[in-house]
Amino acid sequence: MALLEIEDLSVTFPTSSGPFRAVEGVDLAVDQGEFLGVVGESGSGKSVTMLALMGLLPPQATIEAKRLVFEGRDLRKISSHDRRRIVGREIAMIFQEPMSSLNPCFTVGFQIREALGKQGLDRAARRRRAVELLDEVGIPAPEERLSAFPHQLSGGMSQRVMIAMMLAGGPRLLVADEPTTALDVTIQAQILDLLRRLQRDKGMALILITHDMAVVAETAERVLVMYAGQPVEEQAARGLFARPRHPYAEALLEALPERGFGKRRLPTIPGVVPGALDRPKSCVFHPRCRYAQDDCRTVRPPFAPLHGDPNVRVRCFHPRNEDARVAEEAR
Ligand SMILES: Nc1ncnc2c1ncn2[C@@H]1O[C@H](COP(=O)(O)OP(=O)(O)OP(=O)(O)O)[C@@H](O)[C@H]1O
Ligand SMILES: [Mg+2]
Numbered sequence: 001m002a003l004l005e006i007e008d009l010s011v012t013f014p015t016s017s018g019p020f021r022a023v024e025g026v027d028l029a030v031d032q033g034e035f036l037g038v039v040g041e042s043g044s045g046k047s048v049t050m051l052a053l054m055g056l057l058p059p060q061a062t063i064e065a066k067r068l069v070f071e072g073r074d075l076r077k078i079s080s081h082d083r084r085r086i087v088g089r090e091i092a093m094i095f096q097e098p099m100s101s102l103n104p105c106f107t108v109g110f111q112i113r114e115a116l117g118k119q120g121l122d123r124a125a126r127r128r129r130a131v132e133l134l135d136e137v138g139i140p141a142p143e144e145r146l147s148a149f150p151h152q153l154s155g156g157m158s159q160r161v162m163i164a165m166m167l168a169g170g171p172r173l174l175v176a177d178e179p180t181t182a183l184d185v186t187i188q189a190q191i192l193d194l195l196r197r198l199q200r201d202k203g204m205a206l207i208l209i210t211h212d213m214a215v216v217a218e219t220a221e222r223v224l225v226m227y228a229g230q231p232v233e234e235q236a237a238r239g240l241f242a243r244p245r246h247p248y249a250e251a252l253l254e255a256l257p258e259r260g261f262g263k264r265r266l267p268t269i270p271g272v273v274p275g276a277l278d279r280p281k282s283c284v285f286h287p288r289c290r291y292a293q294d295d296c297r298t299v300r301p302p303f304a305p306l307h308g309d310p311n312v313r314v315r316c317f318h319p320r321n322e323d324a325r326v327a328e329e330a331r
Contacts, residue, residue: 001028001071002030003032003070003172003173003205004028004029004030004053004069004070004091004173004205005028005029005067005068005069005271006026006027006028006029006049006065006067006068006069007065007066007067007068007069008026008027008054008064008066008067009023009024009025009026009027009028009049009058009063009064009065009068010024010063010064010065011028011045011048011049011061011062011063011064012061012064013061013062014046014060014206017277018277019062021229021279022045022048022229023045023048023049023052023229023230023247024045024229024230025231025303026045026049026226026230026231027231027232027303027313028049028206028224028234030173030207030232031049031122032172032203032205033199033203033204033205034102034206034221035196035199035205035206035208035219035220035221035222036118036205036206036207036208036220036221036222036224037207037208037209037210037215037216037219037220037222037223037237038190038207038208038209038210038219038223038225038226039210039211039212039216039223039224039225039226039252040211040226040227041211041227041273042211042273043228043273044226044227044228044229044273045226045228045230046065046177046209046211046226047177047209048229049152049226050093050115050175050209051066052065053068053075053091053175054087054091054093054120054175055075055080055083055087056087056093056325057258061086062146065309066180070086070090070091070173070203071074071090071172071224072244073086073319075102075297078080078151081226081289086094088169089169089170089171090169090171090172090176091171091172091173091174091175092166092167092169092171092173092174092175092178093166093174093175093176093177094162094163094166094174094175094176094179095162095177095179095247096177096178096179096181096182097182098116099150099158100316101156101162102161102162103263104149104150104151104152105149106149107146107147107148107149108134108139108143108145108146108147108148108150108153108161109127109130109146110318111161111165112130112134112146112161112164112165113126113127113130113235114134115165115166115168115169115331116129116130116168116169117119117126117168117282118257124171124322129168129302130142130146130164131143133164133165133167133168134146134161134164136164136167136198137160137161137163137164137167137194137198138160138190138194139157139161139164140273143182144215144268145161152255155182155183156183156185156187156190156191157186159183159191160191163179163194163195163198167198171204172205173204173205173206173207173329174195174198174199174204174205174206174207174210175206175207175209176206176207176209177209178209178210178211178284179191179195179208180192180215181210181295188215192208192219194214195208197221198286200273207264208220213252213253213255213256214256216237217237217241217256219237220237221237221238222234222237222238223235223236223240225246225248225249225252226236227241227275227284227285228273228279228284228285229284230284230303230315231303231313231315232246232248232249232284232285232303232314232315232316233245233246233248233249233312233313233314233315233316234303234312234314235311235313237309239312240253241267243320244320245291245306245314245316245319246285246314246316246320247285247289247291247316247320248269248288248289248318250283250320251288251301252269255269269288269289269309271287271288272288274287275317280297282296282298282299282300283296283299283300283301283315283316283317284300285299291318291320291324293317293318295317296318299317301313301315301316301317305317306319
């Protein structure tokens with residue numbers, strides 16, 4: 001059974017120029033202990049999707065979904081009290097800016113003990129558990145760090161403390177929204193390693209959100225690619241990198257410096273992501289798609305299993321395949 005099932009999720013915000021559907025038709029399932037990468041350019045709806053799941057969107061947002069189920073519990077139907085018990089404990093989320101999520105006025109030790117809650121532990125036991133958690137996320141001399149304030153920590157250390165706090169409730173699912181974007185490259189790699197190790201050791205499911213294909217390339221088991229508020233492709237990471245099916249996924253991969261399929265010039269995707277109110281009613285990617293045909297300009301393709309390979313889902317009338325690309329490059 002899937003740990004998390006989201007079906008046909010949409011999120012609409014009121015704006016001065018009318019309602020804006022920031023997220024539309026998102027289908028997503030995560031199994032126990034699975035590592036899913038979610039990739040897309042800025043504004044593609046990655047964060048809004050996860051905030052909707054967590055119930056953290058502002059009240060003016062309208063959330064609709066056919067299914068929103070965590071461990072068999074329908075998140076749309078449970079009380080806000082029960083939801084708070086799930087979110088933050090069973091589903092934890094870390095954000096891009098660890099500094100803004102830690103409270104500057106309290107020590108690291110205090111904040112982790114708070115995150116631990118009562119859990120039937122006395123003060124001394126909670127302190128021991130806090131030290132264990134800091135140790136688990138690779139913080140050296142954890143005992144001494146308990147009395148540190150957030151401003152005394154580097155960016156990488158703060159992110160580790162955030163991860164320790166999120167682990168306090170023993171989550172079944174950790175959502176990491178661009179957890180390394182604010183960090184420099186070597187620290188980025190260390191934090192990603194840490195997340196992957198925790199996911200494996202604890203059998204915890206992990207959703208890693210990023211705009212960087214290279215990040216999910218080496219880590220995730222499965223990847224969901226989003227574009228302009230919609231999922232456009234989903235498949236195993238290995239399959240995606242060998243054979244992307246959606247032209248947008250293909251273009252993102254070609255833009256990776258180490259790829260480029262033998263071309264000398266690094267290709268970029270021409271055009272921009274459509275803005276809030278100029279998203280086409282047909283295929284959202286067609287204005288930037290080099291393979292677009294008449295049907296793409298008139299009808300919205302469904303997000304559906306690929307003909308011939310049901311393990312791949314793609315929102316495209318003319319999915320790419322290896323033969324087509326080889327032919328293209330031969331020209
Ligand atoms: N509270 C809000 N009110 C109105 N529009 C919003 C709100 N929050 C997000 N949006 C819009 O929803 C769209 C999706 O935003 P989202 O933050 O999910 O993008 P993202 O994929 O996470 O991008 P990034 O990579 O920049 O984090 C954007 O166009 C954004 O401007
Ligand atoms: Mg975001």
